[in-house]
Amino acid sequence: xxxxxxxxxxxxxxxxxxxxxxxxxxxxxxxxxxxxxxxxxxxxxxxxxxxxxxxxxxxxxxxxxxxxxxxxxxxxxxxxxxxxxxxxxxxxxxxxxxxxxxxxxxxxxxxxxxxxxxxxxxxxxxxxxxxxxxxxxxxxxxxxxxxxxxxxxxxxxxxxxxxxxxxxxxxxxxxxxxxxxxxxxxxxxxxxx
Amino acid sequence: xxxxxxxxxxxxxxxxxxxxxxxxxxxxxxxxxxxxxxxxxxxxxxxxxxxxxxxxxxxxxxxxxxxxxxxxxxxxxxxxxxxxxxxxxxxxxxxxxxxxxxxxxxxxxxxxxxxxxxxxxxxxxxxxxxxxxxxxxxxxxxxxxxxxxxxxxxxxxxxxxxxxxxxxxxxxxxxxxxxxxxxxxxxxxxxxxxxxxxxxxxxxxxxxxxxxxxxxxxxxxxxxxxxxxxxxxxxxxxxxxxxxxxxxxxxxxxxxxxxxxxxxxxxxxxxxxxxxxxxxxxxxxxxxxxxxxxxxxxxxxxxxxxxxxxxxxxxxxxxxxxxxxxxxxxxxxxxxxxxxxxxxxxxxxxxxxxxxxxxxxxxxxxxxxxxxxxxxxxxxxxxxxxxxxxxxxxxxxxxxxxxxxxxxxxxxxxxxxxxxxxxxxxxxxxxxxxxxxxxx
Numbered sequence: 001x002x003x004x005x006x007x008x009x010x011x012x013x014x015x016x017x018x019x020x021x022x023x024x025x026x027x028x029x030x031x032x033x034x035x036x037x038x039x040x041x042x043x044x045x046x047x048x049x050x051x052x053x054x055x056x057x058x059x060x061x062x063x064x065x066x067x068x069x070x071x072x073x074x075x076x077x078x079x080x081x082x083x084x085x086x087x088x089x090x091x092x093x094x095x096x097x098x099x100x101x102x103x104x105x106x107x108x109x110x111x112x113x114x115x116x117x118x119x120x121x122x123x124x125x126x127x128x129x130x131x132x133x134x135x136x137x138x139x140x141x142x143x144x145x146x147x148x149x150x151x152x153x154x155x156x157x158x159x160x161x162x163x164x165x166x167x168x169x170x171x172x173x174x175x176x177x178x179x180x181x182x183x184x185x186x187x188x189x190x191x192x193x
Numbered sequence: 194x195x196x197x198x199x200x201x202x203x204x205x206x207x208x209x210x211x212x213x214x215x216x217x218x219x220x221x222x223x224x225x226x227x228x229x230x231x232x233x234x235x236x237x238x239x240x241x242x243x244x245x246x247x248x249x250x251x252x253x254x255x256x257x258x259x260x261x262x263x264x265x266x267x268x269x270x271x272x273x274x275x276x277x278x279x280x281x282x283x284x285x286x287x288x289x290x291x292x293x294x295x296x297x298x299x300x301x302x303x304x305x306x307x308x309x310x311x312x313x314x315x316x317x318x319x320x321x322x323x324x325x326x327x328x329x330x331x332x333x334x335x336x337x338x339x340x341x342x343x344x345x346x347x348x349x350x351x352x353x354x355x356x357x358x359x360x361x362x363x364x365x366x367x368x369x370x371x372x373x374x375x376x377x378x379x380x381x382x383x384x385x386x387x388x389x390x391x392x393x394x395x396x397x398x399x400x401x402x403x404x405x406x407x408x409x410x411x412x413x414x415x416x417x418x419x420x421x422x423x424x425x426x427x428x429x430x431x432x433x434x435x436x437x438x439x440x441x442x443x444x445x446x447x448x449x450x451x452x453x454x455x456x457x458x459x460x461x462x463x464x465x466x467x468x469x470x471x472x473x474x475x476x477x478x479x480x481x482x483x484x485x486x487x488x489x490x491x492x493x494x495x496x497x498x499x500x501x502x503x504x505x506x507x508x509x510x511x512x513x514x515x516x517x518x519x520x521x522x523x524x525x526x527x528x529x530x531x532x533x534x535x536x537x538x539x540x541x542x543x544x545x546x547x548x549x550x551x552x553x554x555x556x557x558x559x560x561x562x563x564x565x566x567x568x569x570x571x572x573x574x575x576x577x578x579x580x581x582x583x584x585x586x587x588x589x590x591x592x593x594x595x596x597x598x599x600x601x602x603x604x605x606x607x608x609x610x611x612x613x614x615x616x617x618x619x620x621x622x623x624x625x626x627x628x629x630x631x632x633x
Binding site: 033037046047052053057 | 255256259262263277280281282283284285287288442446449
């Protein structure tokens, strides 16, 4: 039992297992064992945390292809992407003009229409249908719905008004409607995500 | 709790002192599994298995909570949701294999823990309550494991549920009504699955509660030890921390290595292939076998083939439950004052025969109900009951036991009489050694 009765106080006599620098062999073993256990525990935490991330079947639906050929200028459709509504609006030339004539520096979230549409396709406004205030679905896609004072979208929950480029103009929402990543595969098909 | 020489908790900082004065939880932990719990200095590795069982329960609770986030307790989608866990959930295959094999390892360490208690007489006075609470935990474990096995809703899940609840159907008069009540239907169905899921989630926390009582009851007399001799003084003990935390840590590392080996290299070895077939109420599997940890009891159940006053089926059920119930009376069936099998040469022989007997029962329980397995099961069942009801009571009266050491330290130190002298007895000049303290 000699080894267990060593204490730091006996360093002067340098008992068995203790070097001149006062570090005992057992200190090395302790640090090594606890480190190995810590690495093991961290490795086990990873799957326990990561299992809460989206599963493979959810990620498999992470991008969708949408045929936009039937959407006439002035019309909009609502579709679902990653379990969230997506608005696809075919802007009329007048709406494009209105959106482009706004002084960007006056906006709460300054972006031009060109920033928010694909190059060469300014007539296609594709945004998430999720109000940036508290996540309601704004009105304005269907025929006859309230499109707000700026003729884009209107969120009925707390009265946020979006313009024809989906930019926030009045109301509590802090940001413009989010534009997802998308590419046009051909003239009529767009891949979102 | 514990011995008078147990170290008192000393808060190391002002903050811990502040906590300790308002909620002495650190003090409780220190006295339960820290430096404040004196433990016999001579424990061997068979004393690791209680801690290992506790860790196994923790693994089951953690992996189980996580699996419940993805599992769907619906008869139409349960099987698919388990496959969803295996294929789609990030590392879901690992979590499910850890849970399924974790259950097997929980039983492995618990069986070793139980047989440790049988060999070293841990069920004897003054630790009867520890033993009784342990049996309660064991019964809760079996109920939890059975209901957990039903949840994947494969063929073995469905037919296992049917057979096991059918055991209650064997009870005269109320049996059928009881079975229907347990299932919530006339065969395992949506209602069965939902209630089993609810209880499978609940019972582990009940087990955790009974474990706290188990440890509380243990700490009244303190841990037993391989000699079975009572602790006589500070020279017989060492503090739980760091001595047994280190020893348990070593055992835990081995345990985790073995569990990992099974999870990663043979994850389905302990399971049954038929449970990867979705439950089909219209097609019974060729043979219905429970999980391996129930095999000895399953063999006892099937050992009764002849009606004698009562139907054979009822005898099987009575014997199966009786095989566990009689363990509740073990402390009184074996009144020998010598605890440890090390000092009971005849008991030791019968103990090892019992081990072989239970292994034989387990082997037969995993085989189809045909000869020669039925005959072997019958003989092994007779021996099982004879061991506890006839051999142990007689043995405890007639056995000539070996001389016990005077104290734990004497048995450890072999002949160093002065150092090993019982605490408080006058010895030639030497003072009793204090309990060794860890280096801080």
